[in-house]
Amino acid sequence: xETQNHIDVRERPPLSNARLAILVLLGAExxxxxxxxxxxxxxxxxxxxxxxxxxxxxxxxxxxTGINTALLLISGYTMFQAWRAIQKEKxxxxxxxxxxxxxxxxxxLGIQGSEWVQLIRxxxxxxxxxxxxxxxxxxxxxxxxxxxxxxxxFTVLGMAIAGRFSAEQYTGVDTxxxxxxxxxxLWPILYVLVYLT
Amino acid sequence: xxxFFFAVxxxxxxxxxxxTYLEACPACKTLDDPISKGFNFSILFMMAMPFAVFTVIxxxxxxxxxxxxxxxxx
Numbered sequence: 001x002e003t004q005n006h007i008d009v010r011e012r013p014p015l016s017n018a019r020l021a022i023l024v025l026l027g028a029e030x031x032x033x034x035x036x037x038x039x040x041x042x043x044x045x046x047x048x049x050x051x052x053x054x055x056x057x058x059x060x061x062x063x064x065t066g067i068n069t070a071l072l073l074i075s076g077y078t079m080f081q082a083w084r085a086i087q088k089e090k091x092x093x094x095x096x097x098x099x100x101x102x103x104x105x106x107x108x109l110g111i112q113g114s115e116w117v118q119l120i121r122x123x124x125x126x127x128x129x130x131x132x133x134x135x136x137x138x139x140x141x142x143x144x145x146x147x148x149x150x151x152x153x154f155t156v157l158g159m160a161i162a163g164r165f166s167a168e169q170y171t172g173v174d175t176x177x178x179x180x181x182x183x184x185x186l187w188p189i190l191y192v193l194v195y196l197t
Numbered sequence: 198x199x200x201f202f203f204a205v206x207x208x209x210x211x212x213x214x215x216x217t218y219l220e221a222c223p224a225c226k227t228l229d230d231p232i233s234k235g236f237n238f239s240i241l242f243m244m245a246m247p248f249a250v251f252t253v254i255x256x257x258x259x260x261x262x263x264x265x266x267x268x269x270x271x
Contacts, residue, residue, distance in 0.1 A: 014261040014262045014264065014265030014266075015257070015258055015261040015262070019261075020258070023253075023254050023257060023258075024254070027250045027251075027253075027254055030246065030249075030250050031246060031247070031250065034242070034243055034246040035243065037242065038239040038240075038242055038243040039239070041235060041238050041239040041242060042232075042235040042236055042238075042239045043235065044235070045231065045234050045235035045238050045239075046231050046232040046234070046235030046236070047231065047235075048231055
């Protein structure tokens with residue numbers, strides 16, 4: 001019996017390998033964004049006038065992006081609800097919440113894409129200077145992360161439809177939720193830094 | 198040996214009296230300059246991040262293990 005208990009403890013460590021792996025991944029992602037934010041701070045604090053004089057006519061769409069921020073925050077809530085649903089063995093609710101989360105993520109990307117098109121038409125491009133360069137690199141890097149998170153959510157949704165998750169076995173939902181929450185939590189910081197300061 | 202300590206002490210005293218001549222970082226000499234402020238701010242931010250990351254990961258691992266130890270094993 002003692003041996004059996006010993007084996008059980010070994011089979012289920014307090015922190016699963018998947019969770020540990022996603023934590024390490026997020027640590028690396030945090031360092032990536034720290035480097036980008038650090039570069040942004042050099043330019044932002046280093047320039048007395050922001051945007052620089054060469055870009056004075058170009059204004060970032062603060063209100064639309066604010067609404068977009070709200071959408072992304074709501075998607076964080078829906079993802080959390082999906083995670084809670086599978087813990088209670090409610091697979092149908094899991095599917096619905098995952099679908100809503102994925103759609104909200106796509107909506108966020110769509111609105112951001114349309115903003116970018118307008119900004120490019122106004123003359124703010126990657127080559128137009130430091131302002132455009134750091135804006136597109138920082139916000140674009142986050143957008144790539146949202147896109148990858150959306151792909152991940154729809155993959156998990158496919159797995160949920162196939163009946164691969166239960167209240168005992170939901171590692172895919174778990175790791176996807178942690179990643180999604182990271183992407184959602186990062187955005188308000190970037191929004192305040194890039195759009196509001 | 199005492200001469201060595203005397204020399205080191207003298208060096209430290211000189212460094213404390215005239216620190217402006219001994220600044221290693223050329224960017225720190227002109228702190229009022231916005232570019233220098235930007236670099237300093239950025240350096241401090243990026244220096245803090247590894248500690249924050251390790252604290253969060255370490256804290257999460259610690260919290261999970263402590264919680265597992267508290268739960269009675271069946």
